[in-house]
Amino acid sequence: MKPVKIGMLGLGTVGCGTVNVLARNGQEITRRAGREIKIVQACARDLSKIRPCSMEGIQLVSDPHQVVRNPEIEVIVELIGGYELARTLVLEAIANGKHVVTANKALIAIYGNEIFALAQKKKVMVAFEAAVAGGIPIIKSVREGLAGNRIEWLAGIINGTSNYILTQMRDKGADFSDALKEAQRLGFAEADPAYDVEGIDATHKLAILAAIAFGIPLKCEQAYTEGITKITRMDVQYAEKLGYRLKLLGIARRTNGGVELRVHPTLIPERRLIANVDGAMNAVLVKGDAVGPTLFYGAGAGAEPTASAIVADLVDVVRTLTVDPNSRVPHLAFQPDALVDMPILPIEEVETSYYLRLHAIDRPGVLADVTRILADLGISIESILQKEPNVGEVAVPVIILTQRVKEKNMNEAIARIEKLDSIKDRVARIRLEHLNCEWV
Ligand code: HSE
Numbered sequence: 001m002k003p004v005k006i007g008m009l010g011l012g013t014v015g016c017g018t019v020n021v022l023a024r025n026g027q028e029i030t031r032r033a034g035r036e037i038k039i040v041q042a043c044a045r046d047l048s049k050i051r052p053c054s055m056e057g058i059q060l061v062s063d064p065h066q067v068v069r070n071p072e073i074e075v076i077v078e079l080i081g082g083y084e085l086a087r088t089l090v091l092e093a094i095a096n097g098k099h100v101v102t103a104n105k106a107l108i109a110i111y112g113n114e115i116f117a118l119a120q121k122k123k124v125m126v127a128f129e130a131a132v133a134g135g136i137p138i139i140k141s142v143r144e145g146l147a148g149n150r151i152e153w154l155a156g157i158i159n160g161t162s163n164y165i166l167t168q169m170r171d172k173g174a175d176f177s178d179a180l181k182e183a184q185r186l187g188f189a190e191a192d193p194a195y196d197v198e199g200i201d202a203t204h205k206l207a208i209l210a211a212i213a214f215g216i217p218l219k220c221e222q223a224y225t226e227g228i229t230k231i232t233r234m235d236v237q238y239a240e241k242l243g244y245r246l247k248l249l250g251i252a253r254r255t256n257g258g259v260e261l262r263v264h265p266t267l268i269p270e271r272r273l274i275a276n277v278d279g280a281m282n283a284v285l286v287k288g289d290a291v292g293p294t295l296f297y298g299a300g301a302g303a304e305p306t307a308s309a310i311v312a313d314l315v316d317v318v319r320t321l322t323v324d325p326n327s328r329v330p331h332l333a334f335q336p337d338a339l340v341d342m343p344i345l346p347i348e349e350v351e352t353s354y355y356l357r358l359h360a361i362d363r364p365g366v367l368a369d370v371t372r373i374l375a376d377l378g379i380s381i382e383s384i385l386q387k388e389p390n391v392g393e394v395a396v397p398v399i400i401l402t403q404r405v406k407e408k409n410m411n412e413a414i415a416r417i418e419k420l421d422s423i424k425d426r427v428a429r430i431r432l433e434h435l436n437c438e439w440v
Contacts, residue, residue: 003036004318007067007098009089010079011044011060013187014103014130016053017303018077018310023054029311033318037311039077043067068093075317077310078102081191087111094118094126099321101313103130103306109204109220112211116331123325127313132205133158133282135305136298137312142286143212143333149288151213153253153260155435158205160280160300161189161196162228162248166265167278170236170246176229188280188301198227199248199263206250209284210261214254214342215334219261222344226264235357235428238399239267242385244355244432245275251433258343260350267355267432273440285435293437348408353382356400357428358417362389366422367398373416374402377409395424401432 008015022029022037030036040057043064061067068076068089076093078100080086086107090100095118102108108115108128119126129139133156142151157163161183168179180197183189195201207220228248239246244267253260268275273295277283282300287293299305320328330336360366367384374381380403387397402410414427 003038007073008042017307019053021307033315075099099125105131105204109207112218130309134300135308154286156284159202164280199225202263210252212333224262224347258345293440353432355430359424361422
């Protein structure tokens with residue numbers, strides 16, 4: 001059989017990783033796919049750059065349109081990232097009848113509904129395993145391996161840069177900015193690291209996971225997003241002393257009122273396996289009604305882990321080239337006409353537990369005022385801890401852990417507490433999830 005010809009858009013770190021994996025494991029990949037997978041053309045901005053991969057048999061061009069219009073090419077691998085140019089090229093490739101494999105989470109999260117609709121019309125595949133959690137086969141696992149389940153919720157550490165920063169703050173007492181610089185040096189931060197530390201990258205990935213878990217359209221713009229930029233070392237250390245770890249979690253959960261879709265710093269009990277996912281590693285905890293809790297762990301970024309997902313998608317595409325398009329696995333796991341438009345819950349309606357840190361004057365009655373406000377708003381306290389005052393200060397840090405309460409009640413409680421004369425500064429608030437599931 002003739003090889004399947006591939007065109008690549010972008011030949012940076014991940015592109016070269018893909019070339020290398022295809023070259024090194026070519027024979028086994030052919031045995032799996034049934035046909036050789038051959039990259040024949042790639043576009044890159046700098047044609048003269050020395051790359052850490054062999055360019056043998058690959059024609060390098062500077063115009064990406066040349067690749068998506070090349071009649072020889074059956075599958076396009078999109079690795080240029082970003083929004084508009086990637087969207088234009090992917091839509092053009094699909095219109096030209098080409099299948100697409102992409103690692104671009106922003107593209108799928110924002111334009112996925114449009115891209116999948118065109119792909120369905122043109123009877124081509126758009127595969128995006130590499131877009132979420134790098135090398136972890138989480139898309140395939142949720143879409144196919146867990147297809148017998150009603151997925152109840154999922155929670156993931158899906159941004160390696162943020163996880164690396166939080167780990168450095170905890171283990172080494174590092175400053176936020178130093179840890180970020182190191183993540184950039186190691187090469188897993190986005191081109192604009194605000195995407196990592198402001199939670200945007202994680203929100204893109206979460207929107208994709210929620211769509212395939214619940215059979216809903218992509219609704220990235222309705223998700224709640226809060227990054228890690230306001231996290232202090234003090235909170236990381238207090239949380240640790242209370243038996244909790246701080247992680248940037250993406251959480252998607254079905255409730256009677258709608259779907260929770262939220263990314264924010266979250267305290268989780270240290271005994272949970274996912275609380276021990278450190279450095280730039282990723283993990284996704286998926287709770288299905290039949291299987292129970294499952295945990296997927298691995299590298300969320302990097303040249304070859306991401307290439308692992310891209311090549312697996314290429315194998316999938318090649319295996320099903322001749323299959324009736326209606327019999328292929330649907331892009332979003334559920335048949336396109338069976339997607340259900342469930343509402344996304346506004347964050348004010350979400351229920352969670354909280355860690356609060358107050359800076360309170362150390363005198364009788366102060367805690368009574370605070371607990372009265374919490375009681376008036378129906379907020380139960382799980383524990384209270386008063387720390388030593390810092391040298392020369394009359395105010396002391398007070399940590400309160402609460403039971404589950406709606407965010408709007410907590411907002412009101414914090415507003416009232418901040419008005420007390422005895423409370424200095426703003427109240428620090430971090431959401432806390434027990435992720436109740438035995439042994440995981
Ligand atoms: N910047 C991303 C991360 C890379 O830190 O996880 C993979 O999407």
